[in-house]
Amino acid sequence: MATMTMAKALNAALADAMLDDDRVLVFGEDVGQLGGVFRITDGLQARFGDKRCFDTPLAEAGIVGFAVGLAMSGLRPVVEMQFDAFAYPAFEQIASHVAKLRNRTRGALSVPIVIRVPYAGGIGGVEHHCDSSEAYYAHTPGLKVVTPATVEDAYSLLREAIDDPDPVVFMEPKKLYFTSAEAELPARREPFGTAVVRRPGTDATLVAYGPAVPVALAAAEAAREEGWDLEVVDVRTIVPFDDATVAASVRRTGRCVVIQEAQGFAGVGAEIAARVQERCFHALHAPVLRVSGLDIPYPAPMLEHTHLPSVDRVLDTVARLQWDDQPDSRWLARGSAA
Amino acid sequence: MTTTPQAVRRASPRKRRPATPAAPDPSAGLLPQPAPVRLLNPDGTSLPSRDDYPEPPVEVLREMYRRMVVGRRFDAQATALTKQGRLAVYPSSRGQEACQVGAVLALRDNDWVFPTYRESVALTARGIDPVEVLTLLRGDWHCGYDPAGRRTAPQCTPLATQCVHAAGLAYGESYQGRDTVALAFIGDGATSEGDFHEGVNFAAVFKAPVVYFVQNNRYAISVPLSRQTAAPALAYKGVGYGVPSEQVDGNDPVAVLAVLTRAVAHARAGHGPFLVEAHTYRMEPHTNADDATRYRDANEVEAWRDRDPVVRLEAHLRARGVLDDAGVAAIAEEAEAYAAGLRDRMNAQPAVDPLSLFDHVYAEPTPQLVEQREQVRAELAAAEEEGA
Numbered sequence: 001m002a003t004m005t006m007a008k009a010l011n012a013a014l015a016d017a018m019l020d021d022d023r024v025l026v027f028g029e030d031v032g033q034l035g036g037v038f039r040i041t042d043g044l045q046a047r048f049g050d051k052r053c054f055d056t057p058l059a060e061a062g063i064v065g066f067a068v069g070l071a072m073s074g075l076r077p078v079v080e081m082q083f084d085a086f087a088y089p090a091f092e093q094i095a096s097h098v099a100k101l102r103n104r105t106r107g108a109l110s111v112p113i114v115i116r117v118p119y120a121g122g123i124g125g126v127e128h129h130c131d132s133s134e135a136y137y138a139h140t141p142g143l144k145v146v147t148p149a150t151v152e153d154a155y156s157l158l159r160e161a162i163d164d165p166d167p168v169v170f171m172e173p174k175k176l177y178f179t180s181a182e183a184e185l186p187a188r189r190e191p192f193g194t195a196v197v198r199r200p201g202t203d204a205t206l207v208a209y210g211p212a213v214p215v216a217l218a219a220a221e222a223a224r225e226e227g228w229d230l231e232v233v234d235v236r237t238i239v240p241f242d243d244a245t246v247a248a249s250v251r252r253t254g255r256c257v258v259i260q261e262a263q264g265f266a267g268v269g270a271e272i273a274a275r276v277q278e279r280c281f282h283a284l285h286a287p288v289l290r291v292s293g294l295d296i297p298y299p300a301p302m303l304e305h306t307h308l309p310s311v312d313r314v315l316d317t318v319a320r321l322q323w324d325d326q327p328d329s330r331w332l333a334r335g336s337a338a
Numbered sequence: 339m340t341t342t343p344q345a346v347r348r349a350s351p352r353k354r355r356p357a358t359p360a361a362p363d364p365s366a367g368l369l370p371q372p373a374p375v376r377l378l379n380p381d382g383t384s385l386p387s388r389d390d391y392p393e394p395p396v397e398v399l400r401e402m403y404r405r406m407v408v409g410r411r412f413d414a415q416a417t418a419l420t421k422q423g424r425l426a427v428y429p430s431s432r433g434q435e436a437c438q439v440g441a442v443l444a445l446r447d448n449d450w451v452f453p454t455y456r457e458s459v460a461l462t463a464r465g466i467d468p469v470e471v472l473t474l475l476r477g478d479w480h481c482g483y484d485p486a487g488r489r490t491a492p493q494c495t496p497l498a499t500q501c502v503h504a505a506g507l508a509y510g511e512s513y514q515g516r517d518t519v520a521l522a523f524i525g526d527g528a529t530s531e532g533d534f535h536e537g538v539n540f541a542a543v544f545k546a547p548v549v550y551f552v553q554n555n556r557y558a559i560s561v562p563l564s565r566q567t568a569a570p571a572l573a574y575k576g577v578g579y580g581v582p583s584e585q586v587d588g589n590d591p592v593a594v595l596a597v598l599t600r601a602v603a604h605a606r607a608g609h610g611p612f613l614v615e616a617h618t619y620r621m622e623p624h625t626n627a628d629d630a631t632r633y634r635d636a637n638e639v640e641a642w643r644d645r646d647p648v649v650r651l652e653a654h655l656r657a658r659g660v661l662d663d664a665g666v667a668a669i670a671e672e673a674e675a676y677a678a679g680l681r682d683r684m685n686a687q688p689a690v691d692p693l694s695l696f697d698h699v700y701a702e703p704t705p706q707l708v709e710q711r712e713q714v715r716a717e718l719a720a721a722e723e724e725g726a
Contacts, residue, residue: 051513057543062502062536066544069506072491073514077506089532096496097503104480104492107698141699165701193705240704 001184006154007177010040012185013158014078018048021076024162026053028063028080028116037082038118038177060090064115068097071111078162084119085128091136098167099142113167114158119147120211120261122175122308124301130174131298132262134210137169138238138271144192145238147171149213151180152187153236160189173211195242197249201231204255204321207246207272209235212259212309219314228318238268246272247279254285255321259309264292286322368582370573374617375597376587380645382653391596394443396660402443402591403651403661404669406435409459410648411673412468415680416458416475420626424684425475429456433621436591436647437553439463441521444549444598450507452491452500452522456553460523464490468680478688497528501537501550505611508546512608519605521549521598527558529575530566538611542579547605549598550581550613553588555620560633576613588616589642591651619645692718 004012018024026044028036032055035042044053056063060081067077081087087094094115102110121130138145144166148154154172161168198213199220208216213234220230233249235242250256256276260269273288291309299307377385377393387393394402416428431438438459445451453460461471466483473482474493481492494500504522511518528534529552541548552572556563569575576583582604586597594616601612619642623630630639655661696703696711703711 057536057539059532059536059539061499061533062505062540065499065502065533065537066506066509066540069503069508069520070510070513072503072507073510075510075513092496093499093502093533097499100480101492102700103698105485105698106479106481107701108481108484108486109492110701144700240700241706243705 001182003180004151004183004185005178005180006148006151006172007038007040009151009155009183009185009187010158010172011042011044013155013162014041014044015047016186017078017159017162018044018052021162022052023074023076024052024078025070025075026078026080027056027067029056029058029082031055031080036080038174040116040118040172040177041080060087061093064090064093064098064113067113067115068093068101068111071113072109076112076162078114078116080116082118083129084117084131084133087115087117087133090115094137094143094169095140099140102166103142110165111167112165114161114164114170115167116170116172118174118177119171120173120175121298121304122211122261124304125174126301127298130304132260132293134169134171134238135262135267137171138268142167143239144168145171146192146236147173147210147238148236149173149176149198149208149210149234151183152185153234155183155185156187156189157192157236159186160192164192171210175211176214179214192237193240193242194237195233195235195245197231197245198234199230199232201229201253203228203230203253204257204318205231205233205246205249205253206257206259206314206318207233207235207249207276208259209238209268211261215309215311215314216259219311219318222311223315223318226315226319230318235272241272241275243275243279246276250276250280250288251283254283256280256284256288257291257314257317257321258288259291259314261293261309263295264290265295267292286320289317289320291317365577368577368580370571370576370583370585370615374585374587375593376590377593377596378590378650378654380589380650382650382657384654384657391593391600393592394595394599396655396658398443398595399592399651400655400660402439402595403648403655404672405439405442405463406591406648406651407669408673408676409435409438409463411677412462412680413459415677416472417622417626419472419681419684420475425472426477427625427627428458428475429625430622431456431459431620433642433646434553434555434588434618435459436594436651437551437588437616437618440591440594440598441523441551443595444602445519445521448489449518449602450489450491450504450511450520452504452507452520453493454497454500454523454525454528455493455495456525457493457523461490461493464488466490468676469683472680472684476684476688478690498524498531498533498537500524501534502540503537504548504550505537505541505544505546508541508548508605508611509544512547517547517606519547519549519602521551521602524550524552525558526552526554526556526563526572527561527566529572535579538576538579538581538613541611542581545608545610547608548611549601549605550611551598551601552613552615553618554615555588555618557620557624557630557634559624559628560630562633571615573613573615581611581613582609583613583615585615585617588618589645589647589650591647592654
């Protein structure tokens with residue numbers, strides 16, 4: 001066991017993957033000599049040479065399209081999009097080619113690419129550096145979408161992503177890069193599609209992923225003072241989604257709040273909430289509620305704390321889970337106005 | 339202000355600096371020739387031979403003619419199949435046969451081709467089963483042939499995106515010690531897309547062995563070339579990326595093959611990418627669903643009919659004494675048989691299996707897809723029961 005940051009665990013995962021499989025190439029903007037703006041690729045070029053880890057022209061569609069061609073030639077590209085919003089120029093390559101090539105060719109061609117996307121906010125970043133873009137990818141069949149919330153998961157999920165036969169959009173919560181934890185590497189690996197109960201509880205289930213997981217855990221801790229024993233489920237792989245673990249938890253607790261940092265409308269949390277009520281309706285004592293970012297463009301740094309899901313906002317939402325068998329007064333007010 | 343002696347000295351014509359040798363022009367060797375390379379007159383007679391583009395062997399030209407004739411007959415048959423409702427749509431390349439076949443003949447079988455939706459004739463010329471080529475347009479799947487086995491990417495509908503794939507594949511092949519060349523087809527309109535820029539630039543930076551082959555057929559559906567670029571010619575786009583380029587008369591089969599042969603050799607020798615622009619013309623509308631009379635003049639089309647690449651090559655081969663009436667008739671007969679075989683096979687209703695929709699989304703279906711497949715299976719069973 002050693003104390004390490006998520007950034008270091010990701011770096012170790014890349015290095016170990018490159019060591020195990022010489023088809024793995026790591027490339028993108030500033031990933032070579034500099035080691036990436038977040039230092040996730042630190043030292044890889046020095047260790048593996050500039051043919052295995054290299055900088056490219058500053059063009060995200062080019063980076064992803066280049067990776068498609070490399071994968072067609074039998075290599076295993078791992079590319080870095082420098083920031084969430086900088087990946088948008090690559091969206092056509094991702095949606096029209098990366099996601100579809102296997103399907104279009106009945107499996108004759110596959111593109112086992114990993115697209116690493118540092119994403120989400122909470123770091124005081126200026127505009128275009130803090131988007132939560134996971135819903136765009138999760139809405140695109142053919143992609144797997146993964147986001148770690150812990151140091152060990154960062155390692156194990158990235159190793160799994162690089163070995164996966166399908167393209168993976170690997171979403172790295174920037175605000176967790178430099179959080180440290182005790183970790184033992186190589187961490188135990190579990191197949192994609194396995195959510196995990198991070199904290200057992202009996203009264204309600206908080207479902208979260210990526211940067212929202214620490215918020216959920218802090219809220220669950222704070223809720224003890226209010227007398228609620230909350231369970232926290234970390235989704236880990238948005239696609240494929242682990243319905244079984246989430247539904248089993250909600251059936252046990254009877255109440256559910258879904259937490260995401262992204263803006264809420266048409267987001268991943270909406271999908272999760274719908275899936276939970278489809279599967280757990282008779283076990284539910286209250287509607288499934290959501291806590292998300294506001295439906296606004298990501299705000300300027302001095303205002304981001306208002307936008308981001310907070311422990312207080314989670315607790316306020318938990319309080320609305322009809323504990324006294326009374327419907328939520330907000331819906332009643334709306335109903336009477338109608 | 340008084341003039342200092344130093345200033346006087348500087349102004350003195352006797353103190354002229356020694357002439358510095360002219361710096362070498364860094365664009366030398368990158369620019370295309372100011373006029374498209376042409377080796378045949380429109381009537382098929384030869385222009386003076388030239389050292390930079392020697393005429394390909396005559397037996398290769400005869401094979402080129404054969405594939406062009408068969409390709410044109412295939413193209414006409416595909417257009418006919420749309421009228422019979424057998425194809426959803428067909429983008430014809432009639433008039434562009436020199437480019438379609440020339441590109442294929444310039445490559446080895448183990449080279450890679452990155453075609454667009456207008457390259458059906460190139461694909462049949464590459465030996466791919468015409469029914470497999472038309473699968474996309476018939477609508478029973480997206481790509482009907484095996485791209486890995488045929489070293490031919492699926493026909494690309496999004497514009498210019500294949501330019502970057504070709505760069506990546508070519509670099510990946512050379513990285514693994516193979517001497518594969520990738521040829522990416524692209525049209526004039528798609529050179530306006532960012533992925534064209536990014537593809538050529540990546541190929542240049544990584545010295546990837548790619549030939550970018552622009553068929554400038556003058557129109558992007560209805561929009562003329564003047565609305566795509568202010569460049570003197572599309573071939574001039576190469577110099578900005580450090581990529582040598584050439585322009586060629588795209589309706590001169592001999593010149594097309596000669597220029598592409600040199601471009602492929604350049605790439606295979608490890609000198610990086612090469613850009614070729616072929617000036618040609620789309621004789622038919624964009625697709626059968628398009629009405630070209632709305633945007634171009636009949637006289638313009640007629641003028642291009644006089645530059646027909648098939649007629650041109652036939653005249654040349656007859657003059658060279660390697661083709662006669664009997665040879666022309668035999669090839670025409672072969673083309674008819676090819677078209678008839680295609681027609682018969684396309685008249686058979688293809689079998690489609692709704693459950694196959696779930697097979698290739700991921701290597702293994704997700705639990706959600708397994709659920710949906712079961713739902714569809716139940717729907718199909720219920721429908722069958724109702725029908726029974």
